[in-house]
Amino acid sequence: MSNQLMMKQIISMTKAIAGNDNVKVAIVSVGGVPLILQALQTHIRVAQVGEAGCSALAAISLRNPKNANAIMSCGAAEIIVQVMSVHPQKPGVQKAACMAVRNLVARSREYCQCFIEAGAETLIRQAMPLPDCSDLAKAALRDLECQVELKELWKGEKNPLTIP
Template identity: 50%
Template sequence: MAMNRHMSNAQVCEQGCAAMCVLALRKPNNCKVIMDTGGALAAVQAMKTHPGEVNVQACMLLRNLVARTHDFSQTILEMGAEALIGQALASHRDCSDVGRAALRDLGCQVELRELWTGKKGGLSH
């Protein structure tokens, strides 16, 4: 409710997304409550309203909502999450890993890069 009332305030949106993100982590029952009460929709709206604010990009929240409960993926995608995450990836370097992980967990096509293959030498102490 606070996010909906104060959508123009980036700090309120940031804190609301952060709180829901923590509540959704590995808690399918909490994810259901967040979905049922419009939390995901508020987060997506916050991403639309504040595209320049890296801490309002709710990639981790969206990932947490679907990581253990894939039933919510289609609903979140219908809210426009895929395009918004793509926009966050393009605009904010800090969204790179979590944005790609969110897309993957939502069932979207995503290019994952292997950072180290171990082919050019071994590890040494």
């Protein structure tokens, strides 16, 4: 746990294998979530660990409300928000954190208030102008049920779709 490079590599590997639904359930069942959160807290000043940790939490919670519950029961909202506040100008950290927030609340709306109370909305709005953060930040705000302006890129009015 004390070696930040080792923790970044372990968490990155965990995120990579969490693409499989059975594996993400196994990660939770063997106690992987508290370890990821502990690494995030231990190495809070290391952007690479923050990005890897938030990415792993996003992958583990994707389309899995039970995993989201396990993650949130360990105090994830506060830790994710802390990581965002420590690295406000790191697009990779902000993108990963926005994705984690979105995945944790998308199918478990009861967690929205935890993130709002922790200050996530302000930090997500601050992340929006960073490179490649806009869409993920808007998705996180939308799923947090915050006010967000979503731009319709195509309405089908000028050149409507025709089916032969």
